[in-house]
Structure formats: C-alpha cells, structure tokens
Amino acid sequence: MSVVPYEEPSTSVLGRCLSPQELISFNKGILFEVLSASSVATATVTYSGAGDEGQVNEVCTEPCIDLSVQISMLHERAAYQAERGWITHQEFKAMSIEDALTAFAEHVIGQNHSGYEINDGGHGELVMDCQGGRAWLDHHDCYVETEQTVTEL
Secondary structure, three states: OOOOOOOOOOOOHHHOOOOHHHHHHHHHHHHHHHHHHOOOOEEEEEEEEEOOEEEEEEEEEEOOOOOOOEEEEEEEEEEEEOOOEEEEEEEEEEEEHHHHHHHHHHHHHHHHOOOOOOOOOEEEEEEEEOOOOEEEEEEEEOOOOOOOOOOOO
C-alpha cells in the first residue's frame, strides 16, 4: 500500500494567519486527503494527562500504514517579541504522518479542552473516519467527587 505525499496548494492561504478553527479545518482536509489516498478507513490518536503532564499515547490507522512517510502540514508557531507582543507565524512544515496526526490532535485538544492535564486530568481519543469524511474528539475529564455525610451521635 503506497502513500501519496501531500503537495502544498497554490492558494494564497499563507497571505494571512488562519484562525484556530480555520487551521483545524485546513489541516483536517490535508490529513483526510493523505489518509484516503492510502486507503485508510480510520485514524485514531489517543491521549491522556494528569498531574500537569499530558501526552499523545498512541497513533494508529486501520489498516496500518507506514506512518513515517513525510507530508506537508500547515504549522503554527508563536514567539514573543518585547516590542510587538506575541507574534504568530504559519508555514508549511514537512513531518511524518504520525507527527502530523499528533500535532493535529494536540491543536484540537488545546482548542477544546485546554488544561486537560491539570490536577486529575483527562483522556480521550481523536478519531478520523476517512471513508465518511468525519472527525471527532471523544474527551473525558477526570475529577474527584466527594459526598459528605453528617451523623449526629
């Protein structure tokens, strides 16, 4: 099974920084194109975090493909400049399919469940249904619940 690397589009998308939702939509399109061309039915990224640490645990596709193949994704980086504040720059970056799925998942999680790794944490999975053209984030927040009972003696 061969993977068709994504080629950068000739659109003027780099003429301005995309909003977080536009960036998610743009990169989702790239991933769907690459994964569908590789006959991938689903791609799943699982993650978890607690105690101020969070990470992607696993990236897998069904059927399995070579996740080391390089593709181009629109990547965002931010830098702080004392005179201008935070500056965001978006550019295409070559990365493996695994790294692209990881970066995409981390961006989606950050937009929807920022701080999921704090305290008791959270976990979940990003699922991409390549045949149906749908993607969703199934997230679970973890917390300690207490129940108080006062008994007079």
